[in-house]
Amino acid sequence: MVQLLSQLGSSIFSEVAAWKRQAIANGMDVIDLGIGSPDQAPSLKVREALSQYVLKEDMYAYPALKSGLPFRSKAAEWMEHRFQVKLDAATEICTLAGSQDGLAHLAMAIAERGSLAIVPDPGYPIYTAALALAGVEPYFMPLVEEHQYLPQLECIPEEVWERASFILLNYPNNPITAVADLAFFEKLVAFAKQKKILIVHDLAYSEMGYDGFLPPSIMQIDGAKEIAVEFHSLSKSFNMAGCRIGFMVGQKQAVAALSELKANIDYGVFDPIQDAGIVALDEAMYDTQFVRAGEIYQRRRDAFIARLHQAGWNVAPPSATMFVWAKLPSLQNGDRPDGSWSARVFAKRCLDETGVVVIPGDAFGSQGDGYVRIALVESEQRLIEAAERLAAFVSVHA
Structure with a gap:
């Protein structure tokens, strides 16, 4: 241990x-200026909603005893609003206690012990920590300045592709702040289909682009949701880091596997937090003052x-x-x-x-x-x- x-x-x-x-x-x-913890509170609407929901008497059962579908439905609505991507809330979205929750557990759900996963270097520490917990070997994919911090997929050895359960990427990137466009994601999806490997994309910073840049979702690529999953978080974009609320979307088999694993680990996200997350997503979509x-x-x-x-x-x-x-x-x-x-x-x-x-x-x-x-x-x-x-x-x- x-x-x-x-x-x-x-x-x-x-x-x-x-x-x-x-x-x-x-x-x-x-x-x-070390840890990336937002220094601001969620919007007043979100805080008011949370304060009202926690006072309701019917909010204190195990969340897993309810369907959790309202939050997932709102996440699907937001994905369509933000990225023009249609998802089935029942089978293509999994609610998480923050995206790190899902990133920590996904390898356990989808990868065999002793297999391999392709992860970025530099990369967010949970990427390799999750592999250690799952008994999965990391293959470190260098991200270097001369290539705009994008991986050189063709340089990854064939034997690595053959052993790998998934390839994990993160754009916009933590820690190196690099971004990727839809042309890169199109190439990545084509590679993954050729190699028959799952793509795991961490999009925790989807709402934190500058100078008019709106980070894209890999789900915007045709056929991506058959070969990829993507993590989203309300922590940074909505200042809800302490609430622990996020979701994973994409390939049905991976969504089902993670959902089943988590059903054996926890009882879901506290319902008032899910309801506050619905308010946050609604505000982002429909409040012109947001x-x-x-x-x-x-x-x-x-x-x-x-x-x-x-x-x-x-x-x-x-x-x-x-x-x-x-x-x-x-x-x-x-x-x-x-x-x-x-x-x-x-x-x-x-x-x-x-x-x-x-x-x-x-x-x-x-x-x-x-x-x-x-x-x-x-x-x-x-x-x-x-x-x-x-x-x-x-x-x-x-």
Whole structure:
């Protein structure tokens, strides 16, 4: 069990949390841009609905004793509204306690122990943690800057395709903020059909595109729902991270398998939270005053990136997500033989000297070294202050 826990990939986040506690104990004013937890509440309509539903006497039975169909029906309606994709709420959608819930359990439901899954490097830690729990071997698919952080599918060996249960991708991407268009998804679906492999697409940041970009769904590709599943979350786009509500859509067999597994693990999402999720999706579809999360984070991105650029740290502005994937600047007297800095040392010294928390890129895989992930989870004013501290830090060590 200890060996299994060591494979779950959360050690760096625990380590950074310990750094943060020490910095606070030392009297440092900490600006935490580490974990991607929204700093705002859900809309007033969602909070009012939740407060009303929790007072109803008939809301406290096991959710699994009810059908759960109203939320899934609303999710299907939202998918058609947002992506022009028609789904059967009864057989092609599974309600989840957040998308991480589904990502953690899917491999157990659909993959044989000892099989293989293709996962991105860098990648969100739950991707490989889920494989460890399921006894599935990871094949790490490098995502590199020279290819716009898109996988080179033709470079994956044939024996990997033959052994793999599924290929997992995430666009817009956490941590590297890369995006993909429908042309890429069309190519991916064609590859998957040829190789007879399931595609798992994590679309947690569907509503967090910038500069007019609306991230697409793989389900928009003809035939995709016969060969793919896709995860959606209300956590980031609707500021409902603490509520734990999301859903998976797509291939009926995978939806049924995950639904059956979860029926043996939990009793479903608390009904008032499902009902509040319905209100959130309705608001996004039909309230003309609704403000997309991407609009808020774009203003934050612009303020933060502009200040870094003024200081000479030319970080690439993201096209989506709530993160900045920042390539480390050239600094002196680092921890490596050539004098360069590892991402972990940069993050530790940055916190010790400036009070700004960032996550070293190697927390997400070997391809992440040389980068840090910065979460835009503070107000514009605090982000500008953080950028000024980071700029001063870079200047001192340049």
